[in-house]
Amino acid sequence: MAKTVSSASPRRSDSVSDEHGTLFDRIGHFLTAQGLSPAPPHYEFAFAILSAPDMPLAKAVARLTENGVRLTRRDIERLGGRVVDGAPLIQPSPPRAARADPVRREEVDTAIALVVETQQQVDGFARIVRTMQDETRGFGRDLARSADAITQMAEIDEIAQITSTMISRIHDSEVRLAEATAEADGLRAKLAEAQESARRDVLTGLPNRRAFEEALAARDTRAGPHCVAVCDIDRFKHINDIHGHGVGDRVLTAIGQTIAAECAPHLVVRHGGEEFAVLLSGVDLADAAILLDSVRGAVAAKRFRNRDTDTPLGAITFSAGITAIHADEAPETAFVRADRLLYAAKDQGRDQVCAG
Numbered sequence: 001m002a003k004t005v006s007s008a009s010p011r012r013s014d015s016v017s018d019e020h021g022t023l024f025d026r027i028g029h030f031l032t033a034q035g036l037s038p039a040p041p042h043y044e045f046a047f048a049i050l051s052a053p054d055m056p057l058a059k060a061v062a063r064l065t066e067n068g069v070r071l072t073r074r075d076i077e078r079l080g081g082r083v084v085d086g087a088p089l090i091q092p093s094p095p096r097a098a099r100a101d102p103v104r105r106e107e108v109d110t111a112i113a114l115v116v117e118t119q120q121q122v123d124g125f126a127r128i129v130r131t132m133q134d135e136t137r138g139f140g141r142d143l144a145r146s147a148d149a150i151t152q153m154a155e156i157d158e159i160a161q162i163t164s165t166m167i168s169r170i171h172d173s174e175v176r177l178a179e180a181t182a183e184a185d186g187l188r189a190k191l192a193e194a195q196e197s198a199r200r201d202v203l204t205g206l207p208n209r210r211a212f213e214e215a216l217a218a219r220d221t222r223a224g225p226h227c228v229a230v231c232d233i234d235r236f237k238h239i240n241d242i243h244g245h246g247v248g249d250r251v252l253t254a255i256g257q258t259i260a261a262e263c264a265p266h267l268v269v270r271h272g273g274e275e276f277a278v279l280l281s282g283v284d285l286a287d288a289a290i291l292l293d294s295v296r297g298a299v300a301a302k303r304f305r306n307r308d309t310d311t312p313l314g315a316i317t318f319s320a321g322i323t324a325i326h327a328d329e330a331p332e333t334a335f336v337r338a339d340r341l342l343y344a345a346k347d348q349g350r351d352q353v354c355a356g
Contacts, residue, residue, distance in 0.1 A: 023047075023050060023051060026050050027043060027046045027047060027050055030046045030049070030050060031043070031046055033065075033068075033070070034065075034070050034071050035070060036083075037084065039084040041081065041082040041083070041084055042081075042083070042084065044081075045076065045079075045080075045081035045082070048081075049061050056340045056343075057079060057080070059340070059343055060079055060336065060339060060340065060343075061079065063339075063343070078332050078335075078336060079336065198210065199211040199214070201269070201270040203249055203252065203253060203270070204252060204253045204256040204257065204270050205253070205257070206256050206257070206260055206268060206269055206270045206276075207267065207268075207269040207270075208269055208270060208271075209269060209270075209271050209272060209277075211267075211269055212267065212269040212271060212277050212279065215267050215279055216228070216279060216331040216332075216335075217331070219279070219281065219331075220281075221327065223281060223282060224281070224282070224325075224327070225282070225283065225284050225285070225324055225325075226279065226280065226281050226282075226324070226325045227279075227280040227283060227284075227285055227288040227322055227323065227324050227325065228277065228278070228279055228280070228322070228323060228325055228331065228334050228335055228338050229277065229278040229280065229288070229292055229320050229321065229322035229323075229338055229353075230271070230275065230276075230277055230278075230320065230321050230322075230335070230338045230339050230341075230342045231259060231275065231276040231277070231278065231292075231318050231319070231320040231342070232274060232275045232276075232318060232319055232320070232342055232346070233251070233252065233255060233274040233275075233316065233317075233318045234316070234317045234318055234319055234346075234350040234351060235350075236248065236251075236252070236273075236274040239251055239313065239316070243306055243311070243313065246308075247306050247308075247313070250307075251304055251313070251316060252270075252274060254302075254304070255276075255299055255316065255318065256268070256270055256276055258295070258298060258299055258302070259276055259278070259295055259299070259318075262291075262294070262295040262298055263278055263280070263291065263292075263295060266278060266279060266280045266281060266283075267279040267281075276318075277335075278292070278322075284324070285322070285323065285324040285355060286355075288322055288324075288355075289322050289353055289355040292320055292322055292353050293352075293353045296317070296318060296320060296351065296352070296353055299316070299317065299318055300315055300316075300317045300351060302315075302316070303315070304316055317350060317351035318351070319342060319345040319346050319350045319351060319352060319353075319354075320341075320342060320345060320352075320353045320354070321337075321338045321339060321340065321341025321342030321343070321344065321345055321353075321354050321355075321356075322338055322341065322353060322354075322355045323337045323338045323341060323355065323356055337356070341354040341355065341356050342354070344356075
């Protein structure tokens with residue numbers, strides 16, 4: 001069984017090799033490939049990456065830009081860079097969480113924004129309708145009492161008839177308002193369901209990257225400590241290449257569900273591609289690393305088969321990096337550190353947990 005380790009030497013990135021000639025030429029190539037203008041902050045970011053290809057920053061960029069994918073503004077800022085206002089990324093590629101999903105992240109963000117806006121409008125409409133109902137109901141009661149008094153006066157039968165007609169119309173209005181309220185409540189329920197769907201991964205059924213980011217931001221710092229882990233299935237591309245994407249999807253789902261079950265009640269999400277993220281609350285780093293390593297062992301012990309051909313897939317493993325979220329740092333900083341530790345675990349031979 002692989003052991004949990006605390007550090008490792010990084011591996012050299014293929015994406016920042018010397019194939020583009022001089023450092024100056026490679027910086028220009030990098031800025032062009034990423035759709036960045038030659039502004040000083042962009043140049044400084046590119047120089048930091050390309051002048052030190054063995055450092056963690058270059059490795060993180062290499063991973064994000066695999067297969068020609070462009071960095072997003074969020075990726076650059078999360079890695080310590082800065083995108084100059086007025087010179088944004090040109091047609092940025094979707095972030096990692098969207099690459100393996102049929103819906104682009106930008107479309108999901110737009111859809112969620114529309115859902116939230118619509119829900120706010122529906123809530124406002126429901127409040128107005130309920131207020132109208134309450135006021136109309138009260139007016140109807142007052143008018144009914146007046147009608148009772150009026151009908152006792154034989155000399156004004158005509159007024160009593162008019163009043164009765166008004167009461168009947170008010171009753172009809174109350175019925176229609178009640179129906180409108182019911183429709184508004186039903187629409188609100190459907191919108192809430194849509195919001196929940198936007199935070200769940202379609203393939204695995206697990207929460208998605210958006211849900212993870214929201215949970216990080218909303219965590220109760222007083223209920224700490226908190227740890228964050230990044231898990232990545234080892235050699236997953238090999239599974240897809242040999243057995244097909246259908247088998248790969250089933251393996252991805254099975255491993256994701258296993259990690260979620262073994263880590264319960266902690267939050268486990270599909271963060272993108274074959275990568276999962278875990279937010280552990282109320283557990284210190286040492287215990288969190290032990291828990292995650294036991295999950296790693298449980299996955300490694302499984303034996304998968306292609307159900308179509310009955311061909312064994314052999315042992316499938318994952319590597320992970322885990323770290324504590326310090327009280328004085330942004331959770332994104334801790335996530336980047338966990339991501340680097342994941343690569344350290346990969347460098348040391350995979351199928352292990354690297355904590356730090």
